Amino acid sequence: MRLPTPTLPRRTSRPPSGRADGAEPDGMLDDAPEWARVIVYALLAAFVPASLVVTLVFAAWLASTASSVPAGTAITTGLLGWLFAHGVPLNLGRGSLGLIPWLLTLLPLLSVRWSAQRLLAPQAAQRHRARPTDWVRGDVLVSAVGFCMTYALVAFLVGTLARLPGASVQPALAALCAFVVALLGVAWAGAQLFGGHLDRVIPRVVDAWYDYVPAWLRRAVAPSLRGVIVLLGVGALALVVVTALSVDRVASLYGDLAPGWVGGAVLTIGQLLYLPTGAAWVLSVIVGPGFSAGGPAVGVGYAHGGALPLVPAFGLLPDPGPLPDLFRLVLLVPVAVGFYVGWVAVRRGARLSAWRQRLVSVVAACLLTGLLTTAVFALASGGLGSERLDRLGPAVLPAGAALTGELLLGGLLAALVTGLRVNRLPRRRAARKPRAASGNTVGSDSTDTPPDTTAAAGSRASEAGSLGARTSSGPKTSGPKTAGAKTAGAKSAGARRPGAKASGTRTGRAPKRRTTGPS
Structure with a gap:
């Protein structure tokens, strides 16, 4: 005799206090x-x-x-x-x-x-x-x-x-x-x-x-943030290039200071902490107005000299005098960034939207990018303690205004290019329709439509029927041959028309013969 197994109540674990999901506490x-x-x-x-x-x-x-x-x-x-x-x-x-x-x-x-x-x-x-x-x-x-x-x-x-x-x-x-x-x-x-x-x-x-918040302003947020990141990345990349070209001058300033190993490490870390600030300064030069460091100032076409504190990072400043004319080509960089911002702003909206909506999205994205970058210029400005160095950094308002204008120029070019692409889409579709129609007509006449075998199959079926009618009055020994002939005719007609059944017959069977009774 098998004894029943007792059922014991399950013990449920109590979740810790303050946790609704019963997970283990983090600390x-x-x-x-x-x-x-x-x-x-x-x-x-x-x-x-x-x-x-x-x-x-x-x-x-x-x-x-x-x-x-x-x-x-x-x-x-x-x-x-x-x-x-x-x-x-x-x-x-x-x-x-x-x-x-x-x-x-x-x-x-x-x-x-x-x-x-x-x-x-x-x-x-x-x-x-x-x-x-x-x-x-x-x-x-x-x-x-x-x-x-x-x-x-x-x-x-x-x-x-x-x-x-x-x-x-x-x-x-x-x-x-x-x-x-x-x-x-x-x-x-x-x-x-x-x-x-x-x-x-x-x-x-x-x-x-x-x-x-209007929809056009919501659509402008993401492209503007991307534009600010790209601009700061361009400034940081240009700063790295300038540093690589001025290594000897910076090393000589380190030698004049003689800070030692620990002091040199602390001085280097302190200068690296100003990397975003330096990127904003270089970006202001690329934009046009440039920045000032007390007495010295650097713009897109000039460099003014002056007394500076003994900091190795200031060895990156160029020598006083006019800069090469080819250096002015860097003004195309903000225009290219504006084109990118406008392109992203248009792609985030409907591709076939009206040109006014595309234009509003592009202008809003470029203006917001310029406004945010102007705030970055303001945050990258400040003093270094003395009266002569109480104001260092980019020229905030001129640099912001110049950057906004260059971004708008690139954004309008992007809106124009996307507008031309959108206008060409209906023409391409209209050109494809006659080609598709003509292709269908040629295919139907040549190979697309199978040949009509209905008449041929019907004539063969009628011939087979007439042959069966002529042989029905003959001897009985010819009956199976006639039936076989009829079946073969039906199969041949079915082979020419797949899936179709011969009229008056069943698939795979011979048709019934009509017999006459005694007179």
Whole structure:
């Protein structure tokens, strides 16, 4: 006798608190209160880049054996450098250091993005939607604002406490710049976490984007961003070429400074952090108006000399005097970029749209590209502390206006070329129709239509029928031959007409013979 197996209840694992999907927690802070997580992640986002900058400055202080500066001053300088990475200008007594190394800004921005991703991960795991009347989902808004405010508070405290006799910052401005960097990092993290479901997090923002922003302006955003990236790439490539042509001059400046191994490494890293700024300066020369570095200035056709600080990067400036006439051909580069922007703007819309719509899309994309690049020129300008070097960088408004005009010229050429292509499409289609019709007529007369075998098959069937009628009155021994003849005739007719059946017969069988009874 077989005993029944008892059924035991299944044990269900309880999901950890704060996680809606039952996944394993990412760290010890997943079970902590939300306010604690906000504070800890904000402090962590500020501590990591600040410690890296302080370590770099402290290493340079250790390498300078002849320096009498105490270690506390080096640490304070590193903290001021961390604020400087957020775009906060340094007050140096006689002037201000406002030429920001924007490549260094990636350090706090990446740290903020990493911390914000860990902070918003539980909210991203939850599937519920925000109410349609909300601009931002409530829990995401509370966490994001708390994180940005805490980060800005840390910057305010550092700006208040980190002061030197010859260098300081404004605490309120430090808090504002840190809040902007934190907001950008949180937006970056949120776009990665909620990228496919933004309507669940910011429903009214998404609706406002499609309801109030015109379609031609929405279509111009992506081409303009591509255009800015291409322009900065062109400037960076030109900067690399100029550096390769001026290696000897830069090396001689390094020899005059004699910074040593560690000091030379720190000096090189500091100059590399200004790579986006240098690319913007070179781009302003390609555009036409150029830039000024205190006394010296460089344009598309000239180079003025003057006194400069002993920085190896300034060895890239050309010798004073007029530049070759062939150098003016670089003005075609922004026109080519404008052609690319206009081409992308037209391709994003309907190919067969009206010429006015194509023209509006191209003009909007080129204007937006010029506006964004003008903002880049403004961010690449600033001072280096002294009164003589209080303004360095591109001529913002002239360079922006010249670039916008060149982009519009290239964009209009792209609109003209695409318009000609669109106008040729109906002509090609109209030319193809007569060719297709004539081709069908010739084919039907020659080989396309099979020959008509119906009459021949009918005549053969009638001959076979008459032959059967004549043999029906003969001897009975000729009956099978006559039937076979009829069947063969039907098969031959069927072979000439595939799929057709002979009238009065069944396929594969002989027709029935009519017999007469006794009189």
